[in-house]
Amino acid sequence: MKFRANSRRRALEYEKDLVKQWKKNKTFEKSISRRPVDDSYVFYDGPPFITGIPHHGTLLSSIVKDVVPRYQTMKGKHVERVWGWDTHGLPAENFVEKKLGITSRHDIGEKISLADYIITARESMVSNAALWESTIDRIGRWVDFKGAYKTMDKDYMESVWWAFKQLYEKGKIYEGERVLMYDTKWATPLSKAEVTMDAGAYQVVTDPSVYVKFKLVDENVYVLAWTTTPWTLPANTALAVNSEVEYVEVELDNNHYIVAKDLANKVFTDEKHQVLDYKVLRSFKGSHLVGKKYEPLFDDRGENAHTIWAADYVSTESGTGIVHLAPAYGEEDFLLAKEVGIPVVHVLDEYGIYTEGDWIGEDVWEINKTIAKTLLERGVVWKIDYVQHEYPHNPRTGNRLMYRAHPSWFMDIDGQRQQMLVENSEHINWFPEHIKHGRFEKTIEQAPDWNLSRDRFWATAMPVWKGIDKDGSEHIKVIGSYAELTELSGIELDDYHRPWVDDITFEIDGVTYTRIEKVMDGWFESGSMPFAQFHYPFENVEKFEQNFPGDFIVEYVGQVRAWFYYVHAVNVGLFGHNAFKNVIVTGNIAGNDGRKMSKSLGNFTDPNVLMDEYSADSLRFLLLQSPVLNGEDFALQDKEVGDVARKLSMVWNMYDFFTMYAEVDGWEFKGDLADPTEILENPLDQWIVSRIHQLVAEVGKNMDTYDIPNAVKPILPFIEDASNWYVRRSRRRFWKSGDDTDKNNAYRTLHYVLVQLSEVLAPFTPFLADELYQKLTGGESVHLLDWPVGGHVNELVVSDMELVREYVNQGLSIRAKERQKVRQPLASVTVPTFGTTIDFKDILKDELNVKDVFDGGDVSLDLYVTPELAREGLMREVVRHVQSARKDAGLNVDDRINLSLKTEDDDLQKAIVEHETTIADETLATHLRSGEYNYNTTVKIDGVELTISLEKV
DSSP: OOOOTTOOOOHHHHHHHHHHHHHHHTHHHHHHHTSOGGGBOOEEOOOOBTTSOOOHHHHHHHHHHHHHHHHHHHTTOBOOOEEEEBOOSHHHHHHHHHHHTOOSGGGBTTTBOHHHHHHHHHHHTTTTHHHHHHHHHHTTOOOEEEEEEETTSHHHHHHHHHHHHHHHHTTOEEEEEEEEEEETTTTEEEOHHHHHTSTTSEEEEEEEEEEEEEEBTTSSOEEEEEESOGGGGGGOOEEEEOTTSEEEEEEETTEEEEEEGGGHHHHSBOTTOOBOOOEEEEEEEGGGTTTOBBOOSSSOOOTTOSEEEEOTTOOSSSTTSOEEEOGGGOHHHHHHHHHHTOOOOOOBOTTSBBOSSTTTTOBHHHHHHHHHHHHHHHTSEEEEEEEEEEEEBOTTTOOBEEEEEEEEEEEOSGGGHHHHHHHHHHHOEEESTHHIIIIIHHHHHHOOOEEOEESOSSSOBOOEEEEEOTTSOEEEEEOOOHHHHHHHHSOOOSOOSTTTGGGOEEEETTEEEEEOSOEEOHHHHHHTHHHHTTTTTTSOHHHHHHTOSEEEEEEEGGGGTTHHHHHHHHHHHHHSSOSEEEEEEEOOEEOTTSSOOOTTTTOSOOHHHHHHHHOHHHHHHHHHHSGGGGTOOEEOOHHHHHHHHHHHHHHHHHHHHHHHHHHHHTOOOOSOOSOOGGGOOSHHHHHHHHHHHHHHHHHHHHHHTTOHHHHHTTHHHHHHHIIIIIIHHHHHHHHSOSOOHHHHHHHHHHHHHHHHHHHHHTTTSHHHHHHHHHHHHOOSOGGGSOOOOOOOOOHHHHHHHHHHHHHHHHHHHHHHHTTOOTTSOEEEEEESOOOSSSOHHHHHHHHHTEEEEEESSSSEEOOOOOHHHHHHHHHHHHHHHHHHHHHHTTOOTTOOEEEEEEOSOHHHHHHHHHTHHHHHHHHTEEEEOSOOOSEEEEEEETTEEEEEEEEEO
16 A cells, blocks of 8 residues: 555544545444454443534533444444433423423413323424434444334333333332422422532522411410521411420510520611510420420311421521421421321312412412511511521523422332442442542432422333222332233223323223323333343343443533432332442533533533644543543533644654655555564664553553543554654654664554554544544544554663653753754753663764763753854754755655755855765755855844745755
8 A cells, every 4th residue: 555645634624534434434333343242342322312402511521422332442342332212201391381381380281282282292303313323423433323212102101101100010109198399380299319410509699587476275365486487487387496495484564475595686787787685484394385386377287286396307407496387398397297196287289379378379489578577567477587598490491499298109229228329339430530429329328209200291211000999099010011900991002191191091890090190200210221122121122131231421520410320229129239330420511611501601612613723632622531421520621622632743743754655665565564563673663562562551451440530541642752752852763864773664654653653543533543543544434443462561661761861851951951952952961870671872873963972970961062063053053944944945855955045144155064974964965165056045044034045956
């Protein structure tokens, strides 16, 4: 294979061309089919929302999802990569409702039928698929889009039904009522993990906090309770105190109030926060108040209501030390109510509208402040303070959430918590490692039972049917397959979404069963992905069971509390062990100002624009080496992508150098890619080959432990070594005429190193790697190769080269400090010691531009410049300017020239005459003579003019 100079292409050109080439040649498919199926590597791809738009964050995880499978494929593994779409849940519903102009859940069934709503939803779930595919192609990720699974697919949903029934029959799913985070706008509960997966779910809001007067029965005394949720007061059914806390009865303005002793000075203050002149009448333990009755604020809620109870969770950190209980709207209140029989009263409908009392028909969030002011006017509230506090909001909609007791179906996390902890501790490798026993372990330890049901529409229907017998007893039938439902009902559907599945009824032993109108939490669907993507257990049983648990999973840190947790919960519940073996957790990508990326802030560049300007490989490499791969946040600066592009371009500089001289000398690649170590005699060749072998080993070692940052860390330093040391110091070997062994070995070495480098780069910068490999070998694709086998490393040569380069760096630092240009020759340098395998003297003379080298002391330079040395320095400047003139004149590197140099300066003229032969040799001039040639330029050397005139011979 012959080489041609000036044959490299711009990144934008070859990146887009290679995408087409890979598709035409089915290179991705070949890379899989050529690996044995019985040596598979299983990668779980978390499905993004199909209605979303790809951005830097989703591209980040896609880059990692590409790097690891590419590497494992090169290690001989059969790595199938199938895309997945999350098509259900609130994000999808939001998309559909905006499309249909729906502003309220009431509109569904009134303005549009549920059937039309679901049909529109299904048709909308292809909205951004083409944009995703083109962007994923552009970033260089290989994945099967054609075989993509969707969570809305009939087969996928059937596997979810199977999982639900399995867990139900194991006693791990139950129906109950708990206080849940609840979105009143969309009338559905949410899981806590779903809300808290990202920062920003808790937003600071300003609310009225009220001190409410509860009058004790048969006593002219008020118990003063404090709450930041005045809207819950109409649902009050009890008060709570701490039995061990000291309370006081005080007199103020002829009224008697009871509060915790430690809080009295904080409670009884005026508008300027000055303590009021109150009088303490007595003090007593909270136990003295337990059991006392108080008069209802509104309606009498019946037996066991309006009583003071003891509760350990009551503290004196804030408030009055007395808590008002509305069990329907507080987690701890609800648990206490269930334990001791306190009435649970709902005063709001599912949309947050009051159903009774003075504010019937009003929206809870709009009337909250009015309630506080009205009760103050009535004398029920003693005073109002406005407080800023964090309150949960739905991360998908931005709606404010409330805590609300709600009948739901739950998965028993508490019953399998210990097993989930053990599986994580013993069988899952995390990178970064601290997340294993940090965030993930804490998530499992603190997780409540999982609320699986949603009161929504576009999701997998919950496969629960209920019937009432003639005695009024309730019967439940959970369905685990479509065949089971058909057997019971005689009905088979094309689509098992609502409303069609709602219409299916069946009869067992005289009892008619109807489906409950709940749908599944989308996270249960996502958590079922490992088996549901295969329609397990209805199909692909052997394929799934042989490849479970999966080898690898990656997402950003927010998914530790979300997808990672839910996959773990579902699969430990079903199969009794972990679902995945290795996890990479990335951080978040921020805008260039450190804030969240935002179009309105204009703090980021569209990734497609960034890739077109600098290259997809540069964006990939920057993110892979950034703190974001250590789970930390990273502010993406366009300039940094450009910096990486510039550093990667050194690979092409080496390619240009190689092809330029290979074309001149007619050097050809004859198909031999074997390690040339045994034939190499030049220490430079031995060194760079050892360095590429070191790189192969180091990258592979870190990739084997999923430590991508440390895998890519040595790559740029190696490229720097190869370009700015090996190639630069080998230039004269390529320049010299003839066809000697040293020159051939230089070609063989540089070709071998660049091919090896293309193989190392393949997982990380797939475009550059394949373009380089194809141009150097003519092979089909680097991505069809195995990972390079580590070769011999000559540790003595590597050590010596490292030492002499350190001496060079120290010498150059001295030159810089003394403002002495490198082109100015000096008499000598002294270094501590010489190497055993490398000639330090030649290297030090060249790199430091000195005449002699001595050993036996710290690195030091003889800085005295003699007239002779000064003239030689001038000669070096002349050569530099002539070389630049050759380039500007458009000459080839091997073109010989006629050269004329004219100056009026005696010293410069003397330097030219004295070093005429060297100038001619260095610039490929046949000789120096006065005259005027085709190309002319005038330059300055130390302030003195020099006219250069030259032309090709």
